[in-house]
Amino acid sequence: MKTIITSALVLGLSLSFSVSAVADDDAMMQAAGKELFNKCSACHSLDSSKNAFGPDLSGVVGRKAASLPRFAYSEALQKSDITWTEANLRKWIAGNDQFVPGTRMRHVEITDKAEQDYLIAYLKTL
Numbered sequence: 001m002k003t004i005i006t007s008a009l010v011l012g013l014s015l016s017f018s019v020s021a022v023a024d025d026d027a028m029m030q031a032a033g034k035e036l037f038n039k040c041s042a043c044h045s046l047d048s049s050k051n052a053f054g055p056d057l058s059g060v061v062g063r064k065a066a067s068l069p070r071f072a073y074s075e076a077l078q079k080s081d082i083t084w085t086e087a088n089l090r091k092w093i094a095g096n097d098q099f100v101p102g103t104r105m106r107h108v109e110i111t112d113k114a115e116q117d118y119l120i121a122y123l124k125t126l
């Protein structure tokens, strides 16, 4: 009986630990992503009332590519028929001009899987 109680306690404890670890992980990833977003923010303003060189990225995860009405996208991106799923965002930030040849966005290359994770975690918060 004593071992059952002890193991239940240990299980309960480790469960609550892992839940808070996941929450910390999210915050950590978003913070790291925010840092990486410095490579993007010169062109992508987070203030949608501002006209930036690149389109507003708030709500971009899950959005159809080239779908903002007030932005002059390249023909290449307009014809791409891409939806910004996580997988497609990964390809885009790993090498946007290989993924969509003819895009107007200057070449970016973030190939590190962890860095891609961070950036996408951050993009989800926008």
Ligand code: HEC
Binding pocket: 037, 039, 040, 041, 042, 043, 044, 053, 054, 055, 057, 060, 064, 065, 066, 067, 068, 072, 073, 074, 075, 076, 077, 084, 092, 093, 102, 103, 104, 105, 106, 108, 110, 119
């Ligand atoms: C030098 C300016 C510049 C930089 C730096 C830049 N972008 Fe862009 N971005 C653009 C432009 C311009 C477009 C529109 C491309 C087109 O129409 O072909 C774009 C488009 C996008 C899109 C598609 C949005 C849509 O509405 O379909 C995403 C996603 C994106 N950028 C993410 C990023 C991320 C993430 C970074 C940083 C790693 C980044 N960009 C860095 C200029 C930039």
